[in-house]
Amino acid sequence: MPRIFDNINGNSLDLSLDKSDVITIVITNSNFNIHYELSDGDYKFLIFNNSDSELSLNEEGTIRNSNVEINYFDLNDAKLIHKNNIEVYYGSNLTINSTYLGTNTKNIEFNLFNKERDSAISISNNVVCLNDADFSLTVSGKIEKGSKRSKCFQKSRCLTFENPKKAKILPVLLIDENDVEASHSLSSGTIDENVLFYMNSRGLSKNDALKLLLVSYLMPNEEFYSAFEDGLKIKKIADRKVEKICMM
Numbered sequence: 001m002p003r004i005f006d007n008i009n010g011n012s013l014d015l016s017l018d019k020s021d022v023i024t025i026v027i028t029n030s031n032f033n034i035h036y037e038l039s040d041g042d043y044k045f046l047i048f049n050n051s052d053s054e055l056s057l058n059e060e061g062t063i064r065n066s067n068v069e070i071n072y073f074d075l076n077d078a079k080l081i082h083k084n085n086i087e088v089y090y091g092s093n094l095t096i097n098s099t100y101l102g103t104n105t106k107n108i109e110f111n112l113f114n115k116e117r118d119s120a121i122s123i124s125n126n127v128v129c130l131n132d133a134d135f136s137l138t139v140s141g142k143i144e145k146g147s148k149r150s151k152c153f154q155k156s157r158c159l160t161f162e163n164p165k166k167a168k169i170l171p172v173l174l175i176d177e178n179d180v181e182a183s184h185s186l187s188s189g190t191i192d193e194n195v196l197f198y199m200n201s202r203g204l205s206k207n208d209a210l211k212l213l214l215v216s217y218l219m220p221n222e223e224f225y226s227a228f229e230d231g232l233k234i235k236k237i238a239d240r241k242v243e244k245i246c247m248m
Contacts, residue, residue: 002228002229003023003024004024004026004228005023006026006028007028011032012032012033012034013032013034017039017041018041019041020041020042021043022045023043023044023046024230024231025046025047026048026050026234027055028052030051030053030055031055031056032056033057033059034047034057034058034059034060034061035059035060035061036060037061038063038066039063041066041067042067043067044071045070046073046225046228048073048234049073049074053078054081055076055078056081057081059083061086062086062088062089063088063092063094065092067092068092068094069095069096071097071224072097072099072100073234073238074101074106075099075218075242075245076101076103077101077104079106080100080104080105080106081106081107082106082107083108083109084109088112088113088115088120088121089115090116090117090118092119093120093121093122094120095123097123097125099125099127099219101130101241101242101245102128102130102133103245105135106133107136108137109137110123110137110140113142114141114143114147114152115144116147117146117148117149118149118150120150120151122151122152122153123153124155125137125156126157127159127169128161129161130162130164131162132163132164132165133165133167134165134166137170138170139171140173141154141173141174141184143174143175143176143177143180144176144177145176145177146177147176147177147180148177148179148180150177151181152173153181153182153183154171154173154183154185155184155186156187157187157188158186158188158189159217160189160190160191169186172184196209211242214242215239215242219239222235
């Protein structure tokens, strides 16, 4: 049965779990900490930043004998500082999908560790930076000594509109073992002016074209949201955030 953590009292959430779960976390605080101790299950998380002010989000934890998927959505125009440190142990899999809309200062740092053999980490990041964004993302994956047959894959995409101050993505791989698989890929670029011209020639205003492109680039389909408690409600909130950004 999917669960939701919303309107959380205090600034921290301790998730010590030993059976499969699907969890939605809606963050409204300005400072928030999440601690994971996940074992013996399949886990799926949706972490949605619904704070109207500057947010500092810190995460740390361990994954043992589990398959874990964590999905991050930050579409706010406020400042964000996000740090993530997760250790993955023998036979476990961690998949991370992150979505960030850069309109302010955002500094994100992932530190992901293959601690033991036969562990797997995969992270995919989608970023859109708009005018005056100051965006920085560092993704560091470390396969530690003794972690044979482990995997660490990174993929990041960054799309820029107008004139961001900074749009920086830094992939890092640190490998201390043989017989492993690891890779990183990064694509970064701006919207083709010919695409915008074509959309304008079909009757779409600049704001309508921007919204359509943002939704197609950033937003998953309804089937994704329906897996989570209040997922479709969160989709409506996310759509309104994109609409607001496009009208600025």
